[in-house]
Amino acid sequence: MPFTPPPRKKFPQPAIHSELTLDRMAQKRRDTAWVKQRLADKNSRFLLFADLALAVDSNADRSATRLRWYEAEDLARLGVDLAGAILLGCNAKGHAIFAASLGAAEAVAAPGGMDALKPLVDLRSLAMQGALTPRDLSLAAMGRALAAWHDVTICCGRCGGHTKACDAGWRRHCRACGRDFFPRTDPAVIVLITRRSRCLLGHHKRYAHKFYSTLAGFVEPGEDIEACVRREMREETGLTIGEVSYLASQPWPFPHLLMIGCRAEALTAQLRIEKEELHDARWFTRDEVREMMAGKHGEGISVPGPHSIAHALIKSFVDSGG
Numbered sequence: 001m002p003f004t005p006p007p008r009k010k011f012p013q014p015a016i017h018s019e020l021t022l023d024r025m026a027q028k029r030r031d032t033a034w035v036k037q038r039l040a041d042k043n044s045r046f047l048l049f050a051d052l053a054l055a056v057d058s059n060a061d062r063s064a065t066r067l068r069w070y071e072a073e074d075l076a077r078l079g080v081d082l083a084g085a086i087l088l089g090c091n092a093k094g095h096a097i098f099a100a101s102l103g104a105a106e107a108v109a110a111p112g113g114m115d116a117l118k119p120l121v122d123l124r125s126l127a128m129q130g131a132l133t134p135r136d137l138s139l140a141a142m143g144r145a146l147a148a149w150h151d152v153t154i155c156c157g158r159c160g161g162h163t164k165a166c167d168a169g170w171r172r173h174c175r176a177c178g179r180d181f182f183p184r185t186d187p188a189v190i191v192l193i194t195r196r197s198r199c200l201l202g203h204h205k206r207y208a209h210k211f212y213s214t215l216a217g218f219v220e221p222g223e224d225i226e227a228c229v230r231r232e233m234r235e236e237t238g239l240t241i242g243e244v245s246y247l248a249s250q251p252w253p254f255p256h257l258l259m260i261g262c263r264a265e266a267l268t269a270q271l272r273i274e275k276e277e278l279h280d281a282r283w284f285t286r287d288e289v290r291e292m293m294a295g296k297h298g299e300g301i302s303v304p305g306p307h308s309i310a311h312a313l314i315k316s317f318v319d320s321g322g
């Protein structure tokens, strides 16, 4: 397929700001002596997940939330086995950053129990709220995606044998049959459908009342991104999609998705909504969308907040016209 560059002038590339300033140190993951030194280094810092919830420092309404950094000795006191820590990388000072993870039972059994770790927060709600800086959210998202992958890869998918973590948390090896497993990322598309001067936003059954967003779906095996966009949007809305262009992407660690943000030009306008998932979908003008983003829409309709790719896609639509 020939590559068509995104139409930047007509449709601005949305900014997601999810790039990490961290050096992932991929070349050092297999250097067990180096990893051991970093685990013992006083300057190394650890994020802690308990049952995949992140330990943070925060106020009651989560409006002022910061990552909580542990030192190795703090974690040892909590009974965390540092041998299972996942190397996220090294920061600008060259200090190692790890993620450590406790299962639900381990967290309850830790000295002081879950209470000693609180507040423990669901990263998804923090992401939706925009409570963390984009950089910190990216870091926590990386840790959560890896911790979630370890959780479901304890046993070998081929023979059922037990696997062990290797390469500073970036590989699991089956003790029985020798098969290796690597962290996975599942692609999904998130799509801003436009037709002339309007865009389509949908209200999913799982969304809050009067909350509308871009539509999304999983890329299936054997499918390229364009085909996925056309199939998913046809299934959900009945629309025929013409040109599909890539705009931006965002890692979404629930459990380990890569959201691929696209714009899709609808060739038809008549909607036939798939009611199983989608409660409603409507065409909106730029003025209406602008009001939603400002929280001033006449019907009280709202859209996703900053830091989400859905917001960036919707904003790029508003910014692309008068």
Ligand SMILES: [Zn+2]
Pocket: 156, 157, 158, 159, 160, 161, 174, 175, 176, 177, 178, 179
């Ligand atoms: Zn096996």
